[in-house]
Amino acid sequence: MGQGVSAERVNPGPSGVIPTPRWGTSGRVIPQSSSVRHTAGMKRSLLPLSLAAFSLSALAPAHAATAEVIDAKPASLVKVLGDEGYKPELRPGDDKTQPSIVLKANGDSVYLYFSGCKNGLCTRVTASNGFEFPKDKSGLAGKLASWNSQWYSQAYEDKDGVYLDASYMLTGSYTKANFVAWLGAYLDELDKFADELY
The missing domain is CATH 1.20.5 (Single alpha-helices involved in coiled-coils or other helix-helix interfaces)
Structure with missing residues (x-):
């Protein structure tokens, strides 16, 4: 020792x-x-x-476990929508208009408008759908204000009718699951909005 x-x-x-x-x-x-x-x-x-x-x-x-990150190209979003069973139609746009996508959901046309597009990549896509004015427009402003205070999507009145929009940021890429969840939420709100509007 x-x-x-x-x-x-x-x-x-x-x-x-x-x-x-x-x-x-x-x-x-x-x-x-x-x-x-x-x-x-x-x-x-x-x-x-x-x-x-x-x-x-x-x-x-x-x-x-990471999800696939998708770029901000309109064609990539068309593929995501097609994979989910929609039949999206890409409208490429031109010098005066940004690209857009039209698709059918629950029998209605839904429009997805791209904005901030440069070199084939876009910063945002906005889902939008229009409605005819209700027969009684007297309480319309109150209905729209009430909707906008409670829901993510935003309703507004234009000269042509009433619209419901929701925007999704594409900057920095996104995942398929996240976009599909966002679109599903918008479509749910679209149905609820139609019920409240009329």
């Missing part, structure tokens, strides 16, 4: 095996009872770290 320490100074453990001596900073053997207290203290201080490591490892799979 080193530094003149004999095995007799270390008490055998419950199994009768003499534990390996632990050396302190002064070169002396640390008594077994002290090392047990020291180890127990370490276990208590390591517990929060162990729990933190476990909780982070539990979150890791959520970040590992």
Whole structure:
């Protein structure tokens, strides 16, 4: 044993095996009872770290499964809509107009207008649908204000009729699942709006 320490100074453990001596900073053997207290203290201080490591490892799979990120090209959105069973028609636009998509949903035409397009990429798409004015327009402003205070989509009155719009940002790309969820929410609101308008 080193530094003149004999095995007799270390008490055998419950199994009768003499534990390996632990050396302190002064070169002396640390008594077994002290090392047990020291180890127990370490276990208590390591517990929060162990729990933190476990909780982070539990979150890791959520970040590992990533969805496909889709670019902000109108043609890419046409593919997403086609994959979901819609029959989108792309209108490419020209020098004066931005691209747009027309599709049928629940028997109605829904228009998706792109904006901020440059070099084939667009910053936003807006779903829009128009309605004829209700026969009684006297409470229309109040209905629109009430709708706009409660729903994500926005209703407004124009000279041609009443419209319901909702915008979706394409800047920085998007996922198919997120866009499809947004469009589904808009279509649900479109049905509710028609019921409230008439």
